[in-house]
Amino acid sequence: MTVRIGMIGPGGMGQAHIERIHTVIAGGRVVAVSDIDPGRAQGVAARIGGTAYATSQELIESPDVDAVMICSFGPAHEVDVLACIAAGKPVFCEKPLTPTAAAALRIMDAEQAHGTRLVTVGFMRRFDASYREMKALLDSGELGETLMVHCAHRNPTVPQGYTWDMAINDTAIHEVDAMRWLLGEEFISARVDTPKKTTLRFPHLQDPLVLILTSASGVRVDDEIFVNCQYGYDIRCEAVAERGTVSLSDHEVTSVRRAWAVTKKVARDHNDRFGGAFVTEVQEWISAVARGEHTGSTAWDGYAAACVCDAGVRALTEDGEVAVKMIERPAFYA
Numbered sequence: 001m002t003v004r005i006g007m008i009g010p011g012g013m014g015q016a017h018i019e020r021i022h023t024v025i026a027g028g029r030v031v032a033v034s035d036i037d038p039g040r041a042q043g044v045a046a047r048i049g050g051t052a053y054a055t056s057q058e059l060i061e062s063p064d065v066d067a068v069m070i071c072s073f074g075p076a077h078e079v080d081v082l083a084c085i086a087a088g089k090p091v092f093c094e095k096p097l098t099p100t101a102a103a104a105l106r107i108m109d110a111e112q113a114h115g116t117r118l119v120t121v122g123f124m125r126r127f128d129a130s131y132r133e134m135k136a137l138l139d140s141g142e143l144g145e146t147l148m149v150h151c152a153h154r155n156p157t158v159p160q161g162y163t164w165d166m167a168i169n170d171t172a173i174h175e176v177d178a179m180r181w182l183l184g185e186e187f188i189s190a191r192v193d194t195p196k197k198t199t200l201r202f203p204h205l206q207d208p209l210v211l212i213l214t215s216a217s218g219v220r221v222d223d224e225i226f227v228n229c230q231y232g233y234d235i236r237c238e239a240v241a242e243r244g245t246v247s248l249s250d251h252e253v254t255s256v257r258r259a260w261a262v263t264k265k266v267a268r269d270h271n272d273r274f275g276g277a278f279v280t281e282v283q284e285w286i287s288a289v290a291r292g293e294h295t296g297s298t299a300w301d302g303y304a305a306a307c308v309c310d311a312g313v314r315a316l317t318e319d320g321e322v323a324v325k326m327i328e329r330p331a332f333y334a
């Protein structure tokens with residue numbers, strides 16, 4: 001069976017997913033697109049031999065669409081995810097599921113009322129080979145208990161429209177989910193440290209900043225967010241445990257030795273660094289849809305990450321630790 005996919009919001013991320021689905025991923029085909037910019041939808045549809053729909057609602061309800069990918073921007077996700085649940089169609093929604101926990105809760109309520117899991121959230125780091133190796137080692141217990149994790153998330157730059165809160169709810173949200181998954185527990189508080197600001201871009205941003213999270217068992221995670229670092233897309237993570245440490249290695253690249261120097265490439269962007277993870281993530285989703293199963297992060301993961309980010313955003317304007325407010329995990333998401 002070929003899963004017929006409808007793509008909402010084929011911008012940078014959406015078109016990269018289409019390219020993967022049509023070249024290296026098996027079992028799926030993007031047959032329909034819609035975008036708030038009709039010219040973009042028509043252009044992409046013409047290129048892939050699919051149909052452009054005037055609205056996302058029409059795409060979701062089309063009998064020619066088996067499953068939906070949502071790659072529009074965060075605030076637009078909720079309405080389309082709810083429409084997919086109402087139509088009973090599996091939906092892969094790019095992160096963030098929603099920019100606020102309250103909106104994610106509405107999605108969880110609708111999904112539970114529907115009765116089966118339909119929502120997968122695009123937290124791709126869970127599919128990255130090096131993160132998976134790190135988790136397997138920590139889970140094995142060989143290094144003892146994990147005590148701290150040091151993370152960094154550096155982007156070369158961000159667009160003009162990047163607002164002050166996005167450092168947390170659009171950028172740090174990747175570490176928030178990856179650390180919940182790596183540690184297998186929830187965070188109870190968030191705090192933000194504000195170092196000296198870069199003079200090179202956007203005075204309205206606190207850039208860099210350090211988000212500090214504490215887990216239920218007391219593990220401390222610090223996450224440096226530096227979104228105008230100029231030099232590349234650099235993702236770091238080192239877990240410190242009782243008997244040793246484990247870190248992500250650099251991007252899988254060669255190093256060159258010449259003229260008395262060693263040079264190594266730094267990834268350009270998320271597609272460069274996490275290309276393999278995106279392929280595994282989308283392949284696993286399409287294969288699960290074909291089998292009538294659910295895979296990947298759930299709406300609960302989207303909600304829990306949003307709760308931590310809500311606390312992190314508050315910590316940007318409030319002194320000290322901010323408690324993470326979260327409902328108890330419903331049995332539906334156990």
Ligand code: NAD
Pocket residue numbers: 008009010011012013014034035036037040056071072073074076094095096122123124170270
């Ligand atoms: P983009 O601006 O390149 O593309 C967004 C597209 O959505 C555009 O074509 C835009 O016209 C369309 N759009 C906006 N509002 C819409 C609406 N209401 N209905 C339909 N279409 C709408 O942005 P992007 O970089 O591709 O990001 C898209 C999503 O992917 C975001 O949620 C972003 O956070 C996520 N993302 C994830 C990763 C990752 O590493 N997993 C990386 C980048 C972006």
